[in-house]
Structure formats: structure tokens, C-alpha cells
Amino acid sequence: MRIGVNTLFLIPGKVGGSETYLRHVLAKLVALDETHEYALFCNRENAGTFPETARANVTEVPCRVRATCRPRRILFEQLALPKLAKSHGIQVLWSPGYTAPLRIACPSVVSTLDMQYAHYPEDFSWAARRAMRFLVPRAARKAAAVLTLSEHSKRDVVRFCRVPAERVHVTPLAADETAGGDIPEREQQTVLKRFGLGEPYILTIANAWPHKNVPALVRAHATLPAHLAQPLVLVGIHGRGMADVKAAIAESPRAQHVVIIADWLSERELWTLYRHASVFVFPSLFEGFGLPVLEAMATGVPVVSSSAASLPEVYDDAALAFDPANEAAMADAIRRVLEDEALARDLVERGRRNVARFSWGRTAEQTLEVLEKAAARRA
Numbered sequence: 001m002r003i004g005v006n007t008l009f010l011i012p013g014k015v016g017g018s019e020t021y022l023r024h025v026l027a028k029l030v031a032l033d034e035t036h037e038y039a040l041f042c043n044r045e046n047a048g049t050f051p052e053t054a055r056a057n058v059t060e061v062p063c064r065v066r067a068t069c070r071p072r073r074i075l076f077e078q079l080a081l082p083k084l085a086k087s088h089g090i091q092v093l094w095s096p097g098y099t100a101p102l103r104i105a106c107p108s109v110v111s112t113l114d115m116q117y118a119h120y121p122e123d124f125s126w127a128a129r130r131a132m133r134f135l136v137p138r139a140a141r142k143a144a145a146v147l148t149l150s151e152h153s154k155r156d157v158v159r160f161c162r163v164p165a166e167r168v169h170v171t172p173l174a175a176d177e178t179a180g181g182d183i184p185e186r187e188q189q190t191v192l193k194r195f196g197l198g199e200p201y202i203l204t205i206a207n208a209w210p211h212k213n214v215p216a217l218v219r220a221h222a223t224l225p226a227h228l229a230q231p232l233v234l235v236g237i238h239g240r241g242m243a244d245v246k247a248a249i250a251e252s253p254r255a256q257h258v259v260i261i262a263d264w265l266s267e268r269e270l271w272t273l274y275r276h277a278s279v280f281v282f283p284s285l286f287e288g289f290g291l292p293v294l295e296a297m298a299t300g301v302p303v304v305s306s307s308a309a310s311l312p313e314v315y316d317d318a319a320l321a322f323d324p325a326n327e328a329a330m331a332d333a334i335r336r337v338l339e340d341e342a343l344a345r346d347l348v349e350r351g352r353r354n355v356a357r358f359s360w361g362r363t364a365e366q367t368l369e370v371l372e373k374a375a376a377r378r379a
Helices: 017-032 070-087 126-142 151-161 185-194 216-224 243-249 269-273 289-298 309-317 328-338 341-355 360-378
Strands: 002-006 037-042 058-062 092-095 108-111 145-148 169-172 201-205 230-235 258-261 279-282 305-308 321-322
Touching: 002 070, 017 037, 017 360, 037 070, 070 126, 092 360, 108 126, 108 360, 126 151, 145 151, 145 360, 151 169, 185 230, 185 269, 201 216, 201 269, 201 289, 216 230, 216 243, 216 328, 230 269, 243 258, 269 289, 279 289, 279 328, 289 305, 289 341, 305 309, 305 328, 309 321, 321 328, 328 341
Parallel strands: 002 037, 002 092, 037 058, 092 108, 108 145, 145 169, 201 230, 201 279, 230 258, 279 305, 305 321
Antiparallel strands: none
């Protein structure tokens, strides 16, 4: 079978979780079975960034379009990609980034990772909202199958895209296999020194979009008892909503103890920051999955998490949960973990067991099964 992979949405280092999802699933997918051939339809930004093309069964198809110009990318995806897929003999096209060609000769499988634009339209520009409201539901309805990340997201896809539940398949994310690996102590200390960090500190990984609820975490941090006044480290904070985050920090009596790390981080740097945290806090109001929760657990950090959306599916019984709309409850959950060493140790142990429920290999197997069934229906 010849499988096409539509990577036209991907701008390396700029699209967040959808890049993590594509790269991890693709790496496992092409290693599963060398009998299938894969053609990666790449834009100008991501061409040459896929190590999988070194394999004999993977080819890269460069496309003369930039994803940074979204209108042109969408037009190319709708008009030119179907012709390219036909000329390359594609038997099923997988589009991992929400949108896909609405008219194409081969079966289409699209990944609708979440319905953020439906729940939090304020996170997007007017043009982006219009485009997503038009394209995402239509791509899902036209597809032979839809992939998503959680049962919560599946219910959302069925509801907002009006897709039959039997055509929506849950293929969850997983923590990176290197998260628990050895990193020399000297290397770890270099990372901490680079960001001016000592131990202990409270950590979150999130962008500044309003639904990430970071200002509430800043306010909750400000109410912790004086003896628990550890620094709050905010990693990945940038983009829409940044003004609200900065305003919350400016108003905090502990503003000097809030550290923003907006730099691009390597995986080893990220794992180091996780490992040296005393507690990981995830205050989000909405998540299609919530991968940082698993990453924190994989690195042996106790997790305090919002109880919103898909997150209870991800952490099961391995996190101390709170209502993200209740800042006092958030602060109390953080306080409990910092004060109670037995509770913290229990959460770490539960977290390690919970991480084992998820695997990129299993996700790739599920993805391949859906692609094969979609192709077989046309055959």
C-alpha cells in the first residue's frame, strides 16, 4: 500500500502538540512494516526535517508552498495536493493537522486532535476562526475515518463535526521514551544555571493562550504560605494571551519569584527542568489530551492537575486534581503536595504506573490499522 502523509500544516517548532504527535507517530509508523510505502508531502519550511526519509520505503515530495502563508497553504492543500496524491499513486491520505482535501480520489483519514476553536474561539484570530469553522468539520465528514486523542475529544468531534461515532477512533499520545533516561549531572546543572534556577521550584509547561489558565496559576502561587514560597517557573509562555500573563505577574506580590522561559528547549533541557521541579502544575481549562501531564510523570515529578476536559482520562488516579476555575483549590492542591512528602512520593509512584498505559508504538499500530481499513474499503 502507498500511504500519503499530508505535512503541509507543519512549521517546525511553531505548531506545538500537533508536531509532537506527527513526528512520534510517523517514526513508529514507518518502522512497523516495510511492506508499505510512504510519501511525505512537505512544505518549504519542513522539507528535509524528517529523518524517516532515510528509509527505503519513505520518500519526500517537496511542495512549493509555505505554511506561514495560511491562505496559500489551504488553497494548495485543496487544489494541488489531490493532483499530487493521484500522480504519486496514493491509496490513502493521512492528514494529521485538522484539515484535509475535501475532494480527493483516494480515501482520506484526518486527525482532529481537539475542538479548541469551538470551545475557546477567542484563542484564534477572526480569519483563523472562519477557516477552521469551515474546513475542520467538512474535512472530518468527508474523511473515511477520523483520528483523535481522547474519548472527550471524540465526543466533541461527533458533536461539533457531526461525524458518526463509529468513524472516530481514539489514538492517544504518550510520553517520550527518553524522558526517564540518564542525563549527566553536569549537563543538568548547566541547564539549571542557564535559567538561574536552583531547587526547589514549581513548574508548568504551557503557552499563553487564554484556555491554558496561566494567570490563575500566577495568582494561586501568590497565595501560598510564606514557607512554601518556591519560585514559579513558566516554560513555553508566549503568544496570544501573553499580556494577561504579564499583568498577573506584575500584580503578584511574588513577581520576583516568577521565571518565564520562552526559549526553544531541546528534549534533554526539557527533561532536566521537569526532573528538578518539586511539583508540576497543569491549570488548563481545556485540553484535547494534555501531554505535559504524562511527561512530568515519566520524569518522576508529582503532578497537580486541572480536572477539566480530557485530563482525568490522562492522569487517572495519578494526580491531585482541582477545579481550574477555583484558584484557592489550585493553591491548596499545590500546598498539600509541597507539605506532605508521603503524598508526593505516592503521586510519583502512581504516575510511573500511569505512564505505562500509553505508548507511541501502540498509537502507531492503531493508526496503521485505521489507514489500512480505509484503503481496503476503496479497494
